[in-house]
Amino acid sequence: MSTNLRIALRFLTARKRSMLMSLSGIVFGVGFFIVTQAQTSGFEEFFVKTILGTNGAIRIEDKIQATMFPMIATGAHFESKFEVAAAREARKYVEGVEEPDVMMDALRRFRNVSGVSIVVEGSVVADSSFKNDTAKVYGIRLDDHLAVSDLAAQVSRGSGSLENFRTTPQGVLMGQELANRLQLVVGDSLILRAGTEQRRYRLAGIYASGVRDIDRVRIFMHLGEARSLLKKTTGASFIQVALFDRNRAPQDAEQMEQVLKHGAQSWQEREVSWLEAFHALQISAALTVSTIILISGLGMFNTLAMIVIEKTKEIAILRSMGYTRQDIARIFIWLGTIVLVLGTMGGWALGASVTYGVSKYPIHLRGIFSADNFQVHWSIWHYVVGTLSAAVVVMTAAIIPARRAARLEPGDIIRGTSQ
Amino acid sequence: MPLPSSDSSGLPPPASRLSPPAGGSADIALRCENLHRYLGQGEGRVHVLRGVSFEARRGNVTAIVGPSGCGKSTTLYLLGLLDQPDDGSIWIRDQLMSNSSDLDRTAARGEHIGFVFQFHFLMQEFSALDNVMMPMRKLGQLTEEEMAARAASLLSDVGLGDKTHRLATQLSGGEQQRVAIARALANQPAIILADEPTGNLDAKNSGIVFDLLTRLAKENGQAVVLVTHNPDIANRCDEIKPMRDGQFVT
Ligand SMILES: Nc1ncnc2c1ncn2[C@@H]1O[C@H](COP(=O)(O)OP(=O)(O)OP(=O)(O)O)[C@@H](O)[C@H]1O
Numbered sequence: 001m002s003t004n005l006r007i008a009l010r011f012l013t014a015r016k017r018s019m020l021m022s023l024s025g026i027v028f029g030v031g032f033f034i035v036t037q038a039q040t041s042g043f044e045e046f047f048v049k050t051i052l053g054t055n056g057a058i059r060i061e062d063k064i065q066a067t068m069f070p071m072i073a074t075g076a077h078f079e080s081k082f083e084v085a086a087a088r089e090a091r092k093y094v095e096g097v098e099e100p101d102v103m104m105d106a107l108r109r110f111r112n113v114s115g116v117s118i119v120v121e122g123s124v125v126a127d128s129s130f131k132n133d134t135a136k137v138y139g140i141r142l143d144d145h146l147a148v149s150d151l152a153a154q155v156s157r158g159s160g161s162l163e164n165f166r167t168t169p170q171g172v173l174m175g176q177e178l179a180n181r182l183q184l185v186v187g188d189s190l191i192l193r194a195g196t197e198q199r200r201y202r203l204a205g206i207y208a209s210g211v212r213d214i215d216r217v218r219i220f221m222h223l224g225e226a227r228s229l230l231k232k233t234t235g236a237s238f239i240q241v242a243l244f245d246r247n248r249a250p251q252d253a254e255q256m257e258q259v260l261k262h263g264a265q266s267w268q269e270r271e272v273s274w275l276e277a278f279h280a281l282q283i284s285a286a287l288t289v290s291t292i293i294l295i296s297g298l299g300m301f302n303t304l305a306m307i308v309i310e311k312t313k314e315i316a317i318l319r320s321m322g323y324t325r326q327d328i329a330r331i332f333i334w335l336g337t338i339v340l341v342l343g344t345m346g347g348w349a350l351g352a353s354v355t356y357g358v359s360k361y362p363i364h365l366r367g368i369f370s371a372d373n374f375q376v377h378w379s380i381w382h383y384v385v386g387t388l389s390a391a392v393v394v395m396t397a398a399i400i401p402a403r404r405a406a407r408l409e410p411g412d413i414i415r416g417t418s419q
Numbered sequence: 420m421p422l423p424s425s426d427s428s429g430l431p432p433p434a435s436r437l438s439p440p441a442g443g444s445a446d447i448a449l450r451c452e453n454l455h456r457y458l459g460q461g462e463g464r465v466h467v468l469r470g471v472s473f474e475a476r477r478g479n480v481t482a483i484v485g486p487s488g489c490g491k492s493t494t495l496y497l498l499g500l501l502d503q504p505d506d507g508s509i510w511i512r513d514q515l516m517s518n519s520s521d522l523d524r525t526a527a528r529g530e531h532i533g534f535v536f537q538f539h540f541l542m543q544e545f546s547a548l549d550n551v552m553m554p555m556r557k558l559g560q561l562t563e564e565e566m567a568a569r570a571a572s573l574l575s576d577v578g579l580g581d582k583t584h585r586l587a588t589q590l591s592g593g594e595q596q597r598v599a600i601a602r603a604l605a606n607q608p609a610i611i612l613a614d615e616p617t618g619n620l621d622a623k624n625s626g627i628v629f630d631l632l633t634r635l636a637k638e639n640g641q642a643v644v645l646v647t648h649n650p651d652i653a654n655r656c657d658e659i660k661p662m663r664d665g666q667f668v669t
Pocket residue numbers: 415417458459460463464465467486487488489490491492493494537
């Protein structure tokens with residue numbers, strides 16, 4: 001063990017109580033930092049999983065109208081970035097996807113694409129024997145759609161079964177809220193009306209995505225059925241795309257737009273306001289909790305400054321025996337380091353155990369997602385950032401007294417004239 | 420001021436290399452010339468040392484005596500490189516130290532000088548043994564076991580062989596004084612500066628400590644400079660330097 005560290009350990013015991021106070025401040029600061037980050041990012045993560053499980057990573061819709069700018073259609077080169085931007089501004093869209101199966105093949109050629117599903121969408125009025133309500137029909141090919149959503153899990157959280165749906169040509173899947181409003185249970189029949197068309201269906205399953213705006217409006221049915229009900233014999237309303245690497249969605253969407261000449265929107269673009277809200281929450285939690293670290297840093301500074309004053313005689317003795325200014329500074333830096341190391345390790349332990357405890361705490365959340373207990377996200381980065389902020393605060397608190405101690409003149413101290 | 424002399428080139432050496440005047444510099448461990456020191460600020464500024472010149476030889480014990488406040492401790496701090504003179508020069512083993520850097524003076528303190536303070540300063544949270552090992556740890560020439568063994572033997576030399584593991588706070592004033600002496604001897608310094616090392620001790624222990632210092636001077640060729648108010652002790656030294664009002668008088 002280095003001599004300076006040995007001396008620091010003894011100095012530490014000189015002010016045990018205030019050292020313990022600073023230490024517990026660091027423990028709580030780092031611990032709560034970890035817990036709040038685990039929670040906020042846990043809920044964000046859960047939200048992202050939910051939106052990927054319902055609306056997919058990328059949605060392809062609306063053909064880009066190329067005729068406005070013949071330049072674009074002929075592939076003529078652009079003179080400047082400004083012209084590209086101008087072209088983009090003036091872009092016109094034609095609703096829907098005209099040749100969905102061609103598009104599907106093209107999409108599957110993107111390396112990051114893990115699933116593609118064609119959706120034909122339309123508004124209907126749903127009649128049960130008790131009530132009626134407006135709803136949206138989603139015509140899908142079941143297996144394709146299972147590959148781009150969590151529909152399977154959502155049905156198992158509700159009632160009925162996918163098999164039931166698969167084997168029933170007139171079967172539909174309905175969100176829990178809508179089923180409740182219409183007072184329908186699995187096996188009941190219902191009538192869907194679109195324009196002049198009116199058909200009878202059987203409720204094969206009830207799904208629960210947890211997202212209120214979905215569970216109260218969406219009705220899934222087989223693609224062919226939807227085409228005839230909605231009278232959309234060709235084309236698709238949109239194509240839902242799932243990705244292997246969700247973080248690449250914006251780049252992929254950009255590329256798809258260029259290659260396929262259709263509007264492509266990534267989940268990040270679609271949910272930007274929610275994602276920003278989560279982000280703001282996370283940062284504000286970090287800042288709030290960092291004040292605990294900051295305050296314990298101030299306490300630490302105070303304690304170390306006190307130790308310097310108390311130990312001036314010892315400092316003079318050490319200097320007289322050949323200990324350099326640097327040695328003296330290091331002793332106080334060691335004091336800070338010891339508190340930092342113990343504090344962050346305690347903080348990790350506290351953070352990890354509270355995070356674990358909180359993740360088991362039951363809550364009932366519905367609305368933007370469906371959660372039955374506190375959501376936490378385990379990430380090494382919460383620990384790293386918590387430790388770094390404690391390190392900055394504690395080391396700043398240690399360096400100032402350390403420099404002061406190093407500047408002391410042994411002669412002045414021994415004569416008793418050091419200030 | 421000393422004049423350049425022993426340089427074979429015949430050219431005057433640069434000021435920082437000034438060597439002391441010729442003549443037996445080999446057995447001079449410590450020399451100072453015309454030291455001046457002012458203490459205090461503004462109105463209270465006092466000319467404490469008024470031209471102190473002095474040399475300490477290897478194997479010799481020198482006593483500095485004089486009335487309280489005449490500047491004995493101030494002189495010792497300067498010689499021990501704990502303080503810097505306002506004027507004058509100090510050589511440690513032929514090396515001019517009064518103008519050198521803090522780092523050089525610190526290194527010289529650790530290697531060549533053992534200091535016993537007038538008010539026995541020990542490190543409070545440490546045992547007697549740890550206190551004595553402290554300078555050895557900094558010098559770093561011995562293993563942990565060798566340091567512990569040497570510290571224990573030094574403590575038994577000053578009559579504290581049975582109290583090596585006592586904390587400094589659990590020792591009497593005289594015992595602390597003796598630990599401080601053992602500590603000053605830890606690195607076998609060429610120069611031992613002791614400010615009233617026997618001030619707190621009874622006749623018996625004064626004798627033990629003084630005999631130890633004398634024996635070391637004779638056996639190891641160390642130069643011992645001590646300040647004392649005790650005429651018996653002073654008379655047993657090789658040389659007595661009486662001081663008055665910041666100057667040596669003869
Ligand atoms: N900070 C200071 N400001 C002004 N004068 C000082 C200061 N410190 C010491 N002095 C004066 O310097 C003089 C020499 O002090 P020093 O401690 O060297 O005396 P001393 O000979 O060791 O005395 P003693 O035998 O009592 O230990 C004293 O007159 C003292 O009053």
